[in-house]
Amino acid sequence: MSSYAPLLAALVALLAGLTIGKAWERYKLKDGGWIDRRRARESPHYILGLNFLVANQIDLAIEELSKAASLDGDALEVHMILGNLYREKGQVGKAITLHQTLLQRPNLSKLEHANVLLCLGLDYKRGGFVDRALEAFNEVLRLDTTNEYALLNLQKLHEEQHQWTEAYDTRHRLSKLADIEARPQSHAILAFLENEIGLEAVRRKEYADAIRRFEAAIDLDARAVPAYLNLGDVRVMQGNEREAAAVWDRLIEIAPDRAYLAFDRLEALAIRTGNPDRFTKLCRRLIDENAQDWRARLALSRHLAASGHPREALDLLFAALVQNPHALSIHQAIWRALGQLHHPAALVDRYGELTQHAVFYLDPHVCMRCRYRSTELLWQCPHCHDWNTFVEERIAPAQDPTEVEV
Ligand SMILES: [Zn+2]
Numbered sequence: 001m002s003s004y005a006p007l008l009a010a011l012v013a014l015l016a017g018l019t020i021g022k023a024w025e026r027y028k029l030k031d032g033g034w035i036d037r038r039r040a041r042e043s044p045h046y047i048l049g050l051n052f053l054v055a056n057q058i059d060l061a062i063e064e065l066s067k068a069a070s071l072d073g074d075a076l077e078v079h080m081i082l083g084n085l086y087r088e089k090g091q092v093g094k095a096i097t098l099h100q101t102l103l104q105r106p107n108l109s110k111l112e113h114a115n116v117l118l119c120l121g122l123d124y125k126r127g128g129f130v131d132r133a134l135e136a137f138n139e140v141l142r143l144d145t146t147n148e149y150a151l152l153n154l155q156k157l158h159e160e161q162h163q164w165t166e167a168y169d170t171r172h173r174l175s176k177l178a179d180i181e182a183r184p185q186s187h188a189i190l191a192f193l194e195n196e197i198g199l200e201a202v203r204r205k206e207y208a209d210a211i212r213r214f215e216a217a218i219d220l221d222a223r224a225v226p227a228y229l230n231l232g233d234v235r236v237m238q239g240n241e242r243e244a245a246a247v248w249d250r251l252i253e254i255a256p257d258r259a260y261l262a263f264d265r266l267e268a269l270a271i272r273t274g275n276p277d278r279f280t281k282l283c284r285r286l287i288d289e290n291a292q293d294w295r296a297r298l299a300l301s302r303h304l305a306a307s308g309h310p311r312e313a314l315d316l317l318f319a320a321l322v323q324n325p326h327a328l329s330i331h332q333a334i335w336r337a338l339g340q341l342h343h344p345a346a347l348v349d350r351y352g353e354l355t356q357h358a359v360f361y362l363d364p365h366v367c368m369r370c371r372y373r374s375t376e377l378l379w380q381c382p383h384c385h386d387w388n389t390f391v392e393e394r395i396a397p398a399q400d401p402t403e404v405e406v
Helices: 002-026 044-054 058-071 076-088 092-103 110-127 130-143 148-160 164-177 180-203 207-220 225-237 241-254 256-272 277-289 294-306 310-323 328-340 345-356
Strands: 027-030 033-036 365-367 390-392
Touching (some): 044 058, 076 092, 076 110, 092 110, 110 130, 110 148, 130 148, 148 164, 164 180, 180 225, 207 225, 225 241, 225 256, 241 256, 256 277, 256 294, 277 294, 294 310, 294 328, 310 328, 310 345, 328 345
Antiparallel strands (some): 027 033, 365 390
16 A cells, blocks of 8 residues: 555645646735636626626626626726626716726736727717717727727718718728628618718719719619619709619619609609600509509509599509508508599499408517517517517608698
8 A cells, every 4th residue: 555655645746736726827916915816707796797688687787797896806898898888878977987997907908908998989979979989989990900890880970970981981991801791781881871972972063973973882782772863863963864764764673672762753754855655654564574563553643643544543553552551652642533533432432342351550560679570569579589679660641741732
């Protein structure tokens, strides 16, 4: 047995060494006393705080994380999260003070500095201190040039201020950082921003510049619908109606589901140029190509009713109603057409039959978190699994009551 003693002693020493080593990792000397480095993150308060955070119970999360933070004044991320929670609660002043205090720490690494500054920028943004928020996000980007979150917030701030060129430049930087598969989405956003820059040029009456911008938007994203509409408008302002019609025709080819946005423009153009058939032919073609196109039927019916053909208009409207019984604009057009015809009993009955079985509120409840729709009021969302997130969606009036002609 005694021959094992040295071996056993060595083994015990090794185990003791390992244990002490492990313990050594955990503790360090600070201000003459030993402190537990893992204390904040290993405390049950930290885990509980995170659990409450996941459950969206912010008050309880703040309570637990405050306890965890008080155990260890050094734990940067716990303090940072706590500040962010204050901001989420709307206690912006408290969040700003906390994050500013963290920035004063002498030993922050460059990345830690950038992260705290990002939190501070979000505090400023939430508090409405736009200039300070812009400054903070720009400073983050000086420390960390590829910080996508800072870029995104900077873009949003510039958008809110209608600083479209700056928003475009920021999105352009983000776009270069995006993965290949995320690029089309990023280009679509760039196209919207390019379109806004074009609209500014229109307001300055710099039409050549505006045209360049709208065309660039379409190059970025072929489905940039507003750019087509605006490009055509500029062509009309320049007196080039043929070119305007060509642009809007292109929009209809590329995005037939959005064709209706050009209907008013194309109808006015067709009437102005003495060629109203051009518009009726377009509507008929769209209906032929897509039997469900209720908007083309509605547009054509309005055109027919205005040109003294309410009976034909009504047939189209009844067909449109079958496709979309919810559209208030169809019902209003039907009432107008029935009025023009002095309410013939047979047609009024037909309208009654068509609407009798229509479920007008087919799915009025919508989840505020994920937009999942439901016919009934649900207490838990089957899509995002959140509780009590459904609200009843109401149909807004089609026009501001003050704008209605008497
Ligand atoms: Zn949901």
